[in-house]
Amino acid sequence: MDQSLEHSFVKQLEEHQNVVHKICRLYTRNQDAHNDLFQEITIQLWKAYPKFRGDAKFSTWMYRVALNTAITLYRKSKKGVATQEFEGVSFKIASEKYDDTVEQQLKLMYTAVKDLNDIDKALVFLYLEDKSYREISETMGISEVNARVKMNRIKEKLRKILNP
Amino acid sequence: MDQLELLKQQWQAREQELPKLSFDEIYPMILKKSSSVVKWILIASVIEIAIWIGLNFIMPESSKTINQGMGLSRVFTLVNVIHYTIFAGFIYLFYRNYQAINSTDTIKELMRKILKTRRTVRYFVYYNIGTSILILIAVNIYYYFNKELLYELMKSTFTDGFAELDMATFTSVFFVSQIVVGILFIAFIAFIYYLVYGLMLRRLKRNYVELKKMEV
Numbered sequence: 001m002d003q004s005l006e007h008s009f010v011k012q013l014e015e016h017q018n019v020v021h022k023i024c025r026l027y028t029r030n031q032d033a034h035n036d037l038f039q040e041i042t043i044q045l046w047k048a049y050p051k052f053r054g055d056a057k058f059s060t061w062m063y064r065v066a067l068n069t070a071i072t073l074y075r076k077s078k079k080g081v082a083t084q085e086f087e088g089v090s091f092k093i094a095s096e097k098y099d100d101t102v103e104q105q106l107k108l109m110y111t112a113v114k115d116l117n118d119i120d121k122a123l124v125f126l127y128l129e130d131k132s133y134r135e136i137s138e139t140m141g142i143s144e145v146n147a148r149v150k151m152n153r154i155k156e157k158l159r160k161i162l163n164p
Numbered sequence: 165m166d167q168l169e170l171l172k173q174q175w176q177a178r179e180q181e182l183p184k185l186s187f188d189e190i191y192p193m194i195l196k197k198s199s200s201v202v203k204w205i206l207i208a209s210v211i212e213i214a215i216w217i218g219l220n221f222i223m224p225e226s227s228k229t230i231n232q233g234m235g236l237s238r239v240f241t242l243v244n245v246i247h248y249t250i251f252a253g254f255i256y257l258f259y260r261n262y263q264a265i266n267s268t269d270t271i272k273e274l275m276r277k278i279l280k281t282r283r284t285v286r287y288f289v290y291y292n293i294g295t296s297i298l299i300l301i302a303v304n305i306y307y308y309f310n311k312e313l314l315y316e317l318m319k320s321t322f323t324d325g326f327a328e329l330d331m332a333t334f335t336s337v338f339f340v341s342q343i344v345v346g347i348l349f350i351a352f353i354a355f356i357y358y359l360v361y362g363l364m365l366r367r368l369k370r371n372y373v374e375l376k377k378m379e380v
Contacts, residue, residue, distance in 0.1 A: 006191070010191050010194065013190055014185065018186055023182055038185075039193050040188065040198060042193040043197075043198040047264070048268050051266075051268060052268075056212060061171070062271075064268055064271075071275075071326050072271070072272060072274055072275055072368055073200040073201065075201050096219065101166065106171055106174060108167070110171060117374055118370075118371050119375050119378075121292050127168075128172050128175045130175075130176075132170070139270060140270060140272060140375070141269075141270030141271055141272030141273050141375075142272060142375065142379060143374075143379075146378045147378075158220065159166070159167075162167055164326060
């Protein structure tokens, strides 16, 4: 593999690494597993990179490979024991009127999303990333209508978990 | 406000809390080896195929002599030719399915392709277990109807063990041990297979079912 390709790939991944980190946070339960998954996603992205033609945005193309790795390709390591400090991803609101209950609600919501099954989680992730239903359906491989219906069901499910 | 909307609102705003790796930290990662499930499936499948092909070669000399004496060598040659042609077909299908696996597919398509690749290997194993059972049954039925000849042959091949056995004892010992060994062998293969296959694909299958449910 030639050096300029390596260079441009790493440069782009460095720029868009947030997407990968967010997926790792959702799909793993401790820092070791997070790093492991990040590593595997990087390898898969690099392997697929020669086929990346640049006709799609790098980040859009990344979603697919990264989610595929998290859901299907990645073999969960034995190190996957939940550690408490990592679970409590801090959700401090930067606004003036810092509200403890809002913070609490965010934490609860995030935990509820993490507890969803792998597929539902992918859908919610794309939704949180503000992807259109068309993009969601193209990434998941289901129809737009089905994506919309399913998303509404998940919202309902989450609402019930948080407001029993 | 809805909590999910609240989370969405905060989602992008909190990116600064995420880890930030430098170019020099990311670069070594692309040089590492993948340990993806596809790689393990490939390894397991190649081992399975190799074991089954290998099993065909480790038939002991003595049983070849007996088959020859029983007039079965021609039939066995024919069976082997058919067998290996089918093997080649399976290997070709497996290779084609494996090549089609692509991490840039949609989530559903990727899972479908991996399961299809595995299914080919599963059919290969079924085919082998099935033909093993069939051949075992057919050969034993043939032996049973020619048990005098078999008895004579066994006596001359294994000079020490069989010489003292009379015809009736020999018949029962021979066929009972054939059946027991056959059942044990198939149970063992099925067990190993269940372990390898079950452990590796449980999560993938569950996710695929989950995604399929969305289509209804």
